[in-house]
Amino acid sequence: MDNHLQRILTCLIFIFVSFCQVAKGQMPVEDQQKFDKSIEWLQTNLAYFYQNPSTGQWWHNNFLYSSDKKEINIKNSSSDTPNKTDKDVYFDRIVNLRDLDLASVRIEEIRSNKGRIVKGKVVHIDAIGKTQRIQKLYNGAPSFMEFFLQFPFPKSDDKMYLKAEDCKRHFETVIDLASKVYPAVDSLDNTNYIFDLIPGTYDGSDQSRCEIIELFPHSLELKFYRGAKLYKKSVISYDESNHHFIYWMVNAAGSSHFELNLHFQDEINLEANAKDYLLKFPNSNQFSIFDRGSTVNYNRTGFNE
Secondary structure (H helix, E strand, C coil), X not given: CHHHHHHHHHHHHHHHHHHHHHHCCCCCHHHHHHHHHHHHHHHHHCCEEEECCCCCCEEEEEEEEECCCCEEEEEEEEECCCCCCCCCEXXXXXXXXXXXXXXXXXXXXXXXXXXXXXXXXXXXXXXXXXXXXXXXXXXXXXXXXXXXXEEEEECCCHHHHCCHHHHHHHHHHHHHHXXXXXXXXXXXXXXHHHXXXXXXXXXXXXCCEEEEEEEECCEEEEEEEECCEEEEEEEEEEECCCCEEEXXXXXXXXXXXXXXXXXXXXXXXXXXXXXXXXXXEEECCEEEEEECCEEEEEEEEEECC
């Protein structure tokens, strides 16, 4: 009986923890476990050293993660010996995981030695829109902002060389999960998410471009371009007194407006009463618009500072 009660209690605790995480708009337990497993792999396997055979210089690599800030820190240092007791220079590259472009994660072949990048493979990751979102520190002092990360896997080290594919996979996991939007229980929290995180610039799957700016609290302006030509302008506002969204649209054919309803079960979206218009927000760097039978996906290319 005691064992049976203990199993029931364990299940209840698991369900309660899962509910609390989702209630706060955080990762559910299953996703958190995947995320933690990949972070652990990166911390363990990206702590290594190797030599540039052209210069004789040794390079030391470390991967750190701050769960409070959701930032990673890639630390590199060089020395004349593999025990890093005589550091010549050391670098930090710090970036929020949400600022990294999931679609850019790739493996590149390197055929020459240059600095810390040596013959073999590198896992290359761009910042969103190749914007300068990565803070570089030189010997502990702020240097300049960069727009990509590189993780060398020397061909001279068979064991390390074979880890490039795993490194790519684990980075894809943590970037994907870090940028996902997990709806909160409270509608106002989900409303604030839309207005806080969506502003920026986006490229559409229909070759269009979208710029989103905050006009004032709880009001966004969306401008749609083809090339340099503005062809549509929209405004999404939240009516706090009546607790609903209003969508205004102006294009060459005229103007229109209608109400949008907020839904936040599996993901956050705004839907018209007639169900012929739907805005989806699956993650912090992407949204989609369904309008009268066709869907356009928009991927972030920049941020509003």
